[in-house]
Amino acid sequence: MSISTGHRIDRICTLDFHPGSGHLGSNIEALYQEALDVQGAPLTYLAAKGLIDTVSEGDTVFVITGTGIDKWCPAGETDGPVGCAALARGLTRALGAKVVAICEDEMAVPMKATLMAAGEYVFNEEMFFDMPSSAVTFEPFPLGPEKAREIAEELVKKYQPKAMIFVERLGPNEAGVYHFVTGTVNPPKGMSYGHHLVDAAKENGIFTIGIGDGGNEIGFGKIHSKIQEIVEVGRTCKCPCGKGMATVTDTDVLIAASISNWGAYGIVAMLAYFKNDLNILHDEETEYRMIEACALNGCLDGLFIKPILSVDGVPVSGNQAIVTLLRETVKKALMHYERAF
Numbered sequence: 436m437s438i439s440t441g442h443r444i445d446r447i448c449t450l451d452f453h454p455g456s457g458h459l460g461s462n463i464e465a466l467y468q469e470a471l472d473v474q475g476a477p478l479t480y481l482a483a484k485g486l487i488d489t490v491s492e493g494d495t496v497f498v499i500t501g502t503g504i505d506k507w508c509p510a511g512e513t514d515g516p517v518g519c520a521a522l523a524r525g526l527t528r529a530l531g532a533k534v535v536a537i538c539e540d541e542m543a544v545p546m547k548a549t550l551m552a553a554g555e556y557v558f559n560e561e562m563f564f565d566m567p568s569s570a571v572t573f574e575p576f577p578l579g580p581e582k583a584r585e586i587a588e589e590l591v592k593k594y595q596p597k598a599m600i601f602v603e604r605l606g607p608n609e610a611g612v613y614h615f616v617t618g619t620v621n622p623p624k625g626m627s628y629g630h631h632l633v634d635a636a637k638e639n640g641i642f643t644i645g646i647g648d649g650g651n652e653i654g655f656g657k658i659h660s661k662i663q664e665i666v667e668v669g670r671t672c673k674c675p676c677g678k679g680m681a682t683v684t685d686t687d688v689l690i691a692a693s694i695s696n697w698g699a700y701g702i703v704a705m706l707a708y709f710k711n712d713l714n715i716l717h718d719e720e721t722e723y724r725m726i727e728a729c730a731l732n733g734c735l736d737g738l739f740i741k742p743i744l745s746v747d748g749v750p751v752s753g754n755q756a757i758v759t760l761l762r763e764t765v766k767k768a769l770m771h772y773e774r775a776f
């Protein structure tokens with residue numbers, strides 16, 4: 436039952452009706468199929484089960500986003516922070532987890548506002564450490580490669596997380612260069628080198644999940660060679676490095692979704708199913724509030740490059756529709772609930 440529910444949830448997360456997908460040359464159905472073949476079970480099922488197996492009440496989880504900051508998009512985009520906020524809300528309710536949201540400082544204002552819109556107060560450091568469980572705080576990760584490795588190690592030492600979830604968080608290609616999904620280069624000074632958190636996680640036995648929608652995001656290293664076959668700019672980028680935009684950074688579980696936020700919702704939907712509590716997954720009204728808070732505080736739609744109520748070109752109503760489908764699917768599954776894991 437849980438496997439079939441996972442397949443249904445995965446299918447919703449990979450519905451492709453965003454206007455930029457063909458234009459950008461991405462092919463989420465093909466990327467998803469490769470991710471499924473390599474991992475052997477529904478992706479959202481694997482992620483949620485891994486979290487349940489590794490995170491106990493009061494344990495810390497990192498949720499990390501950031502697709503890069505540039506002069507056209509100075510505070511980042513709406514795909515990423517909204518998924519992180521949905522995860523923070525879901526992880527505190529499902530597992531009693533303590534969640535640290537991490538992104539570039541330039542994105543701090545919309546990230547915190549989106550968390551608040553999800554119903555999660557962003558505690559200061561002292562309060563966060565005082566809380567025994569179910570708390571959220573924020574940590575910035577500075578731009579550029581300098582000291583990125585040390586910062587990643589310091590964050591792990593400070594919080595000792597049991598899991599890290601990367602949502603629309605770009606990873607480097609085999610030449611160590613970050614690229615946008617179009618294959619253009621992301622300037623080093625416009626990017627925080629968050630992939631060092633993956634290295635720190637691997638060294639410390641921390642469970643990792645990567646969620647992306649293009650092939651250039653952390654996690655897609657799991658199917659690196661396949662991305663190069665499926666996506667044209669995966670093999671040949673538009674910058675002198677010549678190694679394509681496909682990232683080499685791998686995670687324990689990779690989730691390929693049509694829009695990265697939706698992959699995050701899919702994990703929360705599976706947590707709601709496993710924990711037999713639909714309210715672990717946010718509702719349509721909360722979806723509206725999160726996207727509104729994110730956009731009004733400076734995050735732009737990644738396709739239109741405007742602070743409008745949409746994500747990757749899909750209006751808020753389309754995102755709410757995904758939430759409705761996920762909620763109805765979980766509701767149906769819980770009618771026949773059996774503890775199958």
Ligand SMILES: [Zn+2]
Pocket residue numbers: 612614620672673674675676677678679
């Ligand atoms: Zn390049």
